[in-house]
Amino acid sequence: MNMKIPAVFGMxxxxxxxxxxxQYTSQTDSVTFVAEVAQFIEVQVTPPSINFGTLxxxxxxxxxxxxxxxxxxxxNVDIKLTLSGSNFTSATDEIDITNLRMSASAAxxxxxxxxxxxxxxxxxxxxxxxxxxxDCSDVLIDSTVNLWFxxxxxxxxxxxxxxSTINIKSDGII
Amino acid sequence: xxxxxxxxxxxTLLSAAVFAQEAAPKLSFGTIQPDRGATTYPGSTLxxxxxxxxxxxxxxxxxxxxxxxxxxxxxxLVSVDPPLNDVTLNISGVVVSGSENxxxxxxxxxxxxxxxxxxGIYYIASPSGKGYLQAKKxxxxxxxxxxxxIGKTFDLSMTGTAKYYGSAGAVLFTQxxxxxxxxxVIAPTYSEQVITQPAANESALNTTxxxxxxxxxxxxxxxxTVISQGGFSTEQVLIIxxxxxxxxLAVTKLxxxxxxxxx
Numbered sequence: 376m377n378m379k380i381p382a383v384f385g386m387x388x389x390x391x392x393x394x395x396x397x398q399y400t401s402q403t404d405s406v407t408f409v410a411e412v413a414q415f416i417e418v419q420v421t422p423p424s425i426n427f428g429t430l431x432x433x434x435x436x437x438x439x440x441x442x443x444x445x446x447x448x449x450x451n452v453d454i455k456l457t458l459s460g461s462n463f464t465s466a467t468d469e470i471d472i473t474n475l476r477m478s479a480s481a482a483x484x485x486x487x488x489x490x491x492x493x494x495x496x497x498x499x500x501x502x503x504x505x506x507x508x509x510d511c512s513d514v515l516i517d518s519t520v521n522l523w524f525x526x527x528x529x530x531x532x533x534x535x536x537x538x539s540t541i542n543i544k545s546d547g548i549i
Numbered sequence: 550x551x552x553x554x555x556x557x558x559x560x561t562l563l564s565a566a567v568f569a570q571e572a573a574p575k576l577s578f579g580t581i582q583p584d585r586g587a588t589t590y591p592g593s594t595l596x597x598x599x600x601x602x603x604x605x606x607x608x609x610x611x612x613x614x615x616x617x618x619x620x621x622x623x624x625x626l627v628s629v630d631p632p633l634n635d636v637t638l639n640i641s642g643v644v645v646s647g648s649e650n651x652x653x654x655x656x657x658x659x660x661x662x663x664x665x666x667x668x669g670i671y672y673i674a675s676p677s678g679k680g681y682l683q684a685k686k687x688x689x690x691x692x693x694x695x696x697x698x699i700g701k702t703f704d705l706s707m708t709g710t711a712k713y714y715g716s717a718g719a720v721l722f723t724q725x726x727x728x729x730x731x732x733x734v735i736a737p738t739y740s741e742q743v744i745t746q747p748a749a750n751e752s753a754l755n756t757t758x759x760x761x762x763x764x765x766x767x768x769x770x771x772x773x774t775v776i777s778q779g780g781f782s783t784e785q786v787l788i789i790x791x792x793x794x795x796x797x798l799a800v801t802k803l804x805x806x807x808x809x810x811x812x
Contacts, residue, residue: 415676416726417579419607424718442722447607449579451676463719475720524720537719542710544725545578 417449418545430528435486441521444543446514452547456511456520457499459542465535472539474527478507479520489525497544513548577608577655578711578724581673581684586731591697599709599728600671600684605655612711612724613649616687619727620706626692627707640714647712656683693734702733 425438446454458477463470476489479500484507491498491505498504500511511520581600589595601614613636616629629650637646658680662672672681689707697703710725 411583411585413581413583414585415579415581417577417602417604417607418724419575419577420722420724421575422573423576423610423713423722424716425720426718427720445607447577447579447604448677448679449602449604449607449675449682460720526719538721539719540721540723542723542725544727546727 412451414547414549415449415451416454416545416547417447418454418543419443419445419447420543421445425524427526430526432528432530432532435525435527437483437486437489437525438523441480441483441523443519443521444511444514445519446516446545448517450516450547452549453516454514454545455500455548456505456514457497457544457546458493458505459495459497459544460493461495461540463537463539465533465537467535468533468537470529470532470537474529475539475541476525476527477505478523478525479505479509479511480507480523481509481521484523484525486525489523493541514545572609574716575607575609576612576711576713576722576724577603577610578612578726579603579608579653579682579684580709580726580728581682582728584730586733588733588735589693590737591693591699591734592695593693595691595693595732597689597691597728597730599687599689599707600673601651601653601687601709602673602682602684603653603655604675604682605657608655610713610715611652611654612713613647613652614687614709614711615648616650616689616707616709618706619708620704622697622703622705624694624696625703625705626694627705628690629707630688630690638714645714647714649712650687651685653685653711658682689728691730691732693732697734699734699736702731705730705732 421443422440425440425442427436427438430436444456460472460475462472463474472495473492475493476491477493478484478489478491488507500506502510502512505511505522507523509520511522514520579602581602583600584597587595587597599616601612603612615633618627621627631650633648633650635646635648636652637644658675659672660680662681666672667683669685671684671686673684674680675682687709691705707728708725709728710723712723713721716722
């Protein structure tokens, strides 16, 4: 009878150990590792301005050079361009920004081929919007798109020096 | 011979001067966004660092940068360090005034991080592998209100705009970049509660392939109550049975064996 108690105790301990072992061996744990790589974007714009020269009313003039936008080698994502602009203002008058049209093209487009107007609100490049042969909605790393501008002077505007500021926004494509 | 040499030097210097003058200014704007989101608690404060740089290979003009909120959830407070400051600049003899959070000058890529680092400059390896960018840091601080909805992911967006001085023309250019973050608000302490129990019909689970979905329970982190599902796995039940059989055998047979051993 004296031997029963230690024997049963030993069996219970053995059983509990088995339970514990079974619990550990049957459980599958997974650890998720997440590594976020920082987003680098560097964009070069050159030249820093466009001068259309002296224009006549109702004239439709294309810039003599393109504005080259480069997603530099310091970037690690492709980028999408979004453009917006302020109205052209002089000391006494204003010309709506929609009279400025833009096209992404390797060569100077014909004046009649400009379709998309600039707006005060942000307007994103797509595969069709602002696409004159180049897609400014996906500018690869270390590559350049050439942006050409065409300006129409509406009738009834006073003589003067007009200027506008165009903002080029670059968003990483992830 | 001397006259020829002097002419050559003069022409070379003149060409260099003309080239330097003709080189078109380049506007560059470099940004580094290390974080795209975070998980946090109501009433907490988050900080997101953003870095700005101009590699002088791509930019020749200083960028004057403002950082402003574009999309901020209601009642959330956002601030930027360094804060917006009014500045007056002399640009080629013309005095201009403006506001900026910070300005960044064109700097070269460095082949190695200098032993003595410059105050306020962070040396960050370029993805190009060609060296180290010299960047300045701004910190976006976000204060989450106490009543922010738990379990919801909020979108927060900031815009960094680079302005350049010294150009004249009908159309001038600025550059901008969006910094978007997804911020998930959770309860300060972890908790788990089963909202829906899995279907109890074990045989249905075994025979119907499509019923696998029933095994998953919907869990929400909303209260501090933990309801345990309990129960043993098949392996555990087998071990319990084995242990029980051994124990019964031990109780019934072992004393006799022990006793015979004694004798």
